[in-house]
Amino acid sequence: MKTYKTIIIGAVAFTLMSYTVINDVISQLGLSQKFAQEHILKNLVGDFQNQPIDEDSYKDDGSVRFQLKSFKLPKMSNLTSIDKKTATQELCQYVKNYVNSQEFIDEYRKLRERAKPTSEPYRMSASEIQQMEQAIVEAEKAMKQAAAYMTAEQKAEAKKSMDLQKKEIQNMKDPTPNKTNWEKMYPENPETMVKNRLNEYLNLVSTVDFNAQLTTSGKYKKFAKPEYENKSLKWKAIYRAGKEANSVATAFAKEWLKGDIISDQKVSLNSSKNENSNSNSTQNSDENSSTGEKSTVDKLKEKKNNVLGKMKGKLGL
Template sequence: MKTKQILLISIVGILSISASQYVDDILSRLGIEAQYAQYNIRSNFIGRFDNGPLDSRVSENTFKIPYAKLLPSIIAGDKTGAAKELCHYIKNYINSEEFIISYNEMRQDALPLRDSQDPNRRSLGSLKSELKTIELNIKNYPNDVAYITEQKKLKDQAQASIDNIMEASKKPFPNKELWEQTYPTNPEVLVKKRLQEYLALVNTVDFSAKLTAPDNYKIQKFVNPTYESKSPQWKACYRAGKEVNDVFTSFANEWLKGEIIASVKTKMSDTSIGPKEETKSNSMTTTTVMENNTTQVNDSPTETEKTESVSVPTKAKISLLDKMKAKAKKIIN
């Protein structure tokens, strides 16, 4: 049975190697920040870890567990307790303002369109990132007339390309149907589908399956060759064990009975996971969730746009360390 990426599977994988403590402790000891943890949830959820335009169908078995090889030596504790904590964290995140914002950014970045008038054939996400950089340059060097003139010209070109892409998105284009299926306008459709896929998958797992003795590379395989050819998700469920999957199954069933994504969003706490970061407020906020599956792309730049690398003339010198940090941040986003 083939399945796409499943929301709860990423957590099953984390728990499959050893017993686990609460999520905050696991991720802080691994050095995983909230942003990175949430990125993995979204990407496993959507079924795609690549940035940029969605030009071809993604593999149905694309699946990642962050820092999987490090887990055996650093996690220990109550597996079922950790499973419950992780389930609640995922549901809280999916119902958060941060998830909706990040999901819509990923959806825009994946739009499989480029401006035919743009010689560099940049994507929508890349153009928006470039536009923000240009605006920052203009703000930082207000007295350099020649430089400001150059930057304003680049800004006009980038905005024109963005406008052309937005106009083209209103019409049929190659891979439009694939893009809409992979990134539905209302992510509730995707959440519900993944929960249902998990429940269908876990019912096929034989938790009593036997493994061979470790070979010279300490690798164990299924005695039944049919199981050895199963998907990474199926094997992750098996490794987690029936006890943990019973927790996930119960949680998924309860989630499907009620509201999948709430219309009123909470803002994730800066203490939810990983190192501390400043947040302006933890109060309840309202975010509108689109209720249909029509193509709709927000054409206004967002504060956390994730894009391809771009080349924009700037005056500021960037150190090697800053470049590494920027690259790491881009991968996380």
């Protein structure tokens, strides 16, 4: 029995130690748990606006300003003093633990409700859309007739303009675009969103050139290849993290995708503390109960001895 108790205590201690190690990577990076979890959730969703979704939420113009609506990295300290490989593994596990916690589900639901659209943009009538589509058909005919007199650059520009108009007409056919994009960004089951984000990362990391050279320009460093300067903030963040850290993250993401993204059984990140607290309370309760029982037994023995003493006295023993 003693050996069994020792095994159980050892297992619990190891579990608590694991939670401490994983959580410790957050403090090593100079972040609070709440701040880290907020950034994990909002980066997974792709929404840092904290307001109902409107047209500006999903009209991607490729600018840094637009990208910052969906992706932000917290300022982290001590990055040079920690082991990147170990820290990345612990950070990945922390993200997975959080995503599988009840806290994540609760915060996701709050964020989803907060982002729910309260209005929809102007939509063309069916007849107006039909007129626009006919105009596009006529424009394409005219472009074919004039193709012989157009340069390659002019043709490319005309095609780009035509494609944009077609896309705009297609968007007009959706009477509730804000609601459509809200449901896309915030699916009822967040597992879909997390899975999409993991696949997005794997696709993007495969395109990053970790051997890209940098040049100094004033106070800043720039990529030697100008085309890399136009890469997205996410691409550049992956590059800055380095090949070693991303090799760990890539392996972790692939393994995560093999099983349940979010387990049906949710846990609380504070469960280990609560269980420990409950265990202590139970132990204290048992000790108090045991003390109480001993006290009662002692009293009964004392009472019995007193009675026997009186009887012996009366009998002259």
